[in-house]
Amino acid sequence: MYRFLILFSVLMIFFSCSKDEEGTQGPAVIPAVIDGFVAELSLAPIDVNTPDRGGFYILANNTRYEVTFNAVANAASNAVVVFATDTILYDLSREFTNLGNDAIAYNPVSPNIIRVIFTDGRKVTGYFDPNTSFGAVVGAAVISQWRDPGDPTKPTQKAKDDIINLVHRYTDKDGPGPETGPQYVFAEVFQN
Numbered sequence: 001m002y003r004f005l006i007l008f009s010v011l012m013i014f015f016s017c018s019k020d021e022e023g024t025q026g027p028a029v030i031p032a033v034i035d036g037f038v039a040e041l042s043l044a045p046i047d048v049n050t051p052d053r054g055g056f057y058i059l060a061n062n063t064r065y066e067v068t069f070n071a072v073a074n075a076a077s078n079a080v081v082v083f084a085t086d087t088i089l090y091d092l093s094r095e096f097t098n099l100g101n102d103a104i105a106y107n108p109v110s111p112n113i114i115r116v117i118f119t120d121g122r123k124v125t126g127y128f129d130p131n132t133s134f135g136a137v138v139g140a141a142v143i144s145q146w147r148d149p150g151d152p153t154k155p156t157q158k159a160k161d162d163i164i165n166l167v168h169r170y171t172d173k174d175g176p177g178p179e180t181g182p183q184y185v186f187a188e189v190f191q192n
Contacts, residue, residue, distance in 0.1 A: 028191040036060025038114060038126035041088075042105075042135040048142060048162040051169050051183045054081070056114065057192065058126045066192040067116055067124050069185040077184030078120070082171060084113035086164040088134050094153040096133065104143050105135035106155060116187050124189060136163070 041056040055068040069081055090110040097105050108130045116124040138146075146159035169175055173183045 030065070030189050030191060031061075032122045034058060034060045034065060034124045034189070036065075036126060037129050038132045039064070040105075040133045040135065041109075041114065041126075041128075042137070043166065044137040045166055048138060048166055049169065049175065051166065051185075056126060058124065064192045065124070066190045067126075067187060068190075069116065069187040071183050072186045074181075074184045077186055079116050079118045079185050079187040080170070080182045081185055081187070082115045082117060082182075083167050084115075085110070086168045087160075088112065088163045088167055089155050089160045093134075093155055095147070095155070096153070099135065101140040102143070103135060103137045104146065105133055107131075107133040109134045116185075116189075118187065122189075134163075136166075138162075 036058045037060075039057040039059060041054070043054040044052055046052045051071045053068075053070050055066060058065050058067060069079065087110045089106055092108055093106045093110075095104055096107045099105055109128055109132050112128040114126045114128075142162070146156055146162070148154045148156050165175065170183045170185075173179060173181055
């Protein structure tokens with residue numbers, strides 16, 4: 001009887017250890033093409049005319065991905081960011097949370113599409129829906145100009161125009177200047 005219990009115990013330990021080894025997996029494989037809905041988009045420009053850092057969360061195929069990008073020179077880039085339209089804020093947009101003095105966030109945002117097109121052929125396409133929010137880290141001085149004194153949660157026309165200008169700079173880096181090249185970025189995608 002004791003031999004049977006010892007044999008049974010050894011077999012249970014063996015099977016339990018082998019299951020643990022099977023559970024160890026490598027990093028998640030990120031698909032080459034991701035299409036989904038943007039949960040939140042955030043930009044942290046150098047100023048309202050100069051893109052710098054940004055990112056968004058996208059939900060696709062029951063998985064949440066994080067896409068980050070930083071403005072870089074063409075030689076260091078691996079992607080470009082393209083918006084379907086320049087409009088982010090519209091009449092229904094409202095500031096919806098307190099992020100401190102230097103950051104602001106709005107919801108809902110205007111219907112739009114953001115694409116991150118990688119030089120190696122990968123592509124992320126994110127659609128804005130009523131749940132999408134937009135945030136920016138632009139500093140207290142700029143934010144004070146973006147708040148309507150009569151309705152502080154409502155963005156002013158200056159806020160809408162500044163954000164249109166900033167988003168446009170991803171497609172045309174120098175805006176009204178003579179160049180028409182995009183703002184190159186270094187982008188990464190993570191499963192979140």
